Each structure stands twice: as C-alpha cells, then as structure tokens.
C-alpha cells in the first residue's frame with residue numbers, strides 16, 4: 001500500500017509515520033509537510049534512511065504539487081496537515097482557513113482526480129463545540145465549533161463529506177480528543193507545563209483551571225487511524241477518545257508532583273476567549289464496529305511522556321528558540 005501522509009513532521013503525524021512503518025514494514029509512505037513552526041524533521045530521525053519513507057517539503061494548498069504527488073500511485077491519503085493551536089487561531093485566523101479548509105479541498109480534488117481508494121481526514125472533537133457537566137459527543141452531535149481553529153476544521157470536514165456525497169469519493173473522518181505524548185510542540189498544555197516547570201517558570205492556567213479535556217496517548221490515536229484506513233466503512237465518521245476526563249488543574253498538579261516542583265508555580269491568567277468548557281467523547285462506535293481499544297493508561301502515559309521530555313532536552317531547546325519566544329511574548333502579554 002502507498003500512503004500519502006500530510007503533516008507528517010508534526011506531533012501526531014510523525015508518531016503516525018513511525019507507527020505505520022513499524023506495523024506495516026512493506027507499506028510505502030510519502031510524507032508531505034510544509035515545515036511550518038510546528039513541523040520538525042528532527043521528529044523523524046529514527047526512520048532516517050528507511051527506503052519506504054520519502055519526505056517532501058510542500059504546502060497542501062499547492063494544487064500542482066499535491067496533484068503530482070498523488071499521481072505517483074497513491075492508494076490512501078491521510079490528512080494530518082493543519083494549523084492546530086486554538087490560541088494562535090485567535091491571533092491569526094486567516095492561515096487556519098487557508099490550510100484547514102482550502103488545503104483539505106485541494107487534497108480532496110487530487111484524490112478524486114487520481115482515483116485514490118480512500119481519504120482519511122484527521123479531525124477533532126472540537127468541531128462539536130462544548131459540553132456542560134454531563135453528556136458525551138457522539139458522531140451525531142451537531143457541529144457547533146467555537147474557535148477559528150475548530151470552525152476551520154469543521155469546514156474541512158464538511159468538504160470531505162461533500163466529496164463523498166457528490167463525487168462518491170471513499171472517505172472517513174476521525175474526530176479525536178486531546179492527544180499527549182512525545183514530540184508535542186510546547187505551546188500545548190502538557191508539554192508547555194512540563195517545560196515551564198523544569199525551568200521553574202510560572203505555569204499559566206487559563207480562567208479557573210476547571211475546563212475539562214479527555215486525554216488520549218498519541219499511539220492510541222495512531223492505532224485508531226490504522227484501523228480506519230483498513231476497516232472504516234465508506235463515508236463514516238469515527239470518534240476517538242481516551243475516556244480520561246481531567247480538568248486542567250488536575251493535569252498541571254500531576255505534572256508538578258511527578259517533577260517534584262511546588263504548586264506555587266501555578267499562575268491563574270486571563271481566560272482564553274470562547275474557551276470551551278468541557279470535551280468528552282463517546283468512542284463506542286469505533287470500538288464496536290472496528291474493534292479499537294486504547295492500550296495506554298493515562299497515569300502511565302503521562303509518566304512516559306514526562307520521561308521523554310526529560311530525556312530529550314536538546315529537542316526542547318531547539319524548538320523553543322527564536323520565533324517561539326516571540327510568540328509567547330505576544331500570547332501572554334495582556335494576561
């Protein structure tokens with residue numbers, strides 16, 4: 001099988017490429033990534049020289065480049081490439097629309113033109129909006145995105161649906177909850193808090209710290225996508241979640257405890273505008289229909305993640321130099 005994986009130098013994409021090469025050593029992967037601030041070839045070091053992996057630096061909004069890649073006999077496209085950070089989408093929504101909406105349409109068009117057998121859109125539970133204290137998102141929940149990021153992901157999802165309904169393209173959409181694990185860029189909650197705690201810097205908790213997320217170890221997300229590629233039924237959406245609801249303060253306190261750092265590092269800062277209160281996923285469809293089960297327990301997954309960041313200080317040092325510092329000055333300046 002020949003896969004075109006987009007965004008494969010980012011957090012989940014790089015974990016997925018490594019997972020697939022190990023699980024299916026005979027598959028060929030073309031990995032296309034524009035290498036934005038979030039893309040990092042260093043994430044792929046362990047597969048350097050693997051003849052079944054080809055990296056191409058290109059932008060998914062470039063129709064000519066995507067068409068040329070897809071016509072190299074690609075069977076399946078897995079689209080991870082996206083602008084992925086909610087806070088950045090509040091500062092600069094335009095690039096989110098360009099990559100997450102237009103980029104998805106460009107890839108769908110290339111898939112349709114060159115007879116790709118399946119298109120998998122890696123989406124997010126954030127397209128469903130927010131929950132109150134009870135309830136779970138199912139695949140039938142209405143799309144009610146609240147941030148420019150989640151709206152642009154919902155826009156991409158709707159185009160995927162339209163290419164199935166209108167042109168008969170074989171598609172699947174996965175909607176996953178919050179991932180954590182190695183190689184996550186330290187603008188997201190868990191790696192940011194690990195990094196700040198290690199440097200004895202303040203840990204900025206938004207609002208009252210009681211917003212709830214459902215956490216899933218990245219390798220469990222990879223195994224879900226692998227199953228969807230092979231067994232997903234045409235046009236179906238599959239929710240993916242860890243059944244690990246935690247509020248942000250619980251997550252941050254556990255990191256401090258694991259690192260032996262004081263709770264006095266926690267600083268409450270101004271809330272994120274439009275901050276979704278709670279996400280929780282009903283993942284029973286993918287379990288029932290495709291046989292997916294998460295393997296990692298949250299407590300051990302977090303410990304493994306912390307150990308990875310402790311063992312890779314050079315990775316952290318390189319990704320947090322330069323533009324990273326400028327971003328954080330803008331992001332937290334009025335908070």
Ligand code: NAD
Nearest residue numbers: 007009010011012034035036038039059060081082084179
């Ligand atoms: P990430 O920001 O770490 O990686 C995104 C990758 O896409 C980067 O390598 C970047 O260089 C690349 N990219 C961005 N714009 C591009 C463009 N125009 N053309 C080509 N490449 C481009 O993101 P992530 O956390 O790994 O998320 C991957 C996907 O999974 C996204 O689609 C995201 O919406 C989805 N998702 C993420 C989570 C999560 O918790 N991180 C949960 C559910 C779904």
Ligand code: DAU
Nearest residue numbers: 084085086124125126177178187188189204205206211248
């Ligand atoms: O639910 C899936 C989504 O999870 C993905 O689609 C997104 O790509 C991914 O970024 C993530 O979105 P969140 O907004 O939930 O993740 P983030 O790590 O930015 O924030 C998690 C929670 O922590 C959220 O309630 C905001 C809070 N937070 C975050 C940061 C960066 C803080 O309190 N302080 C912070 O400094």
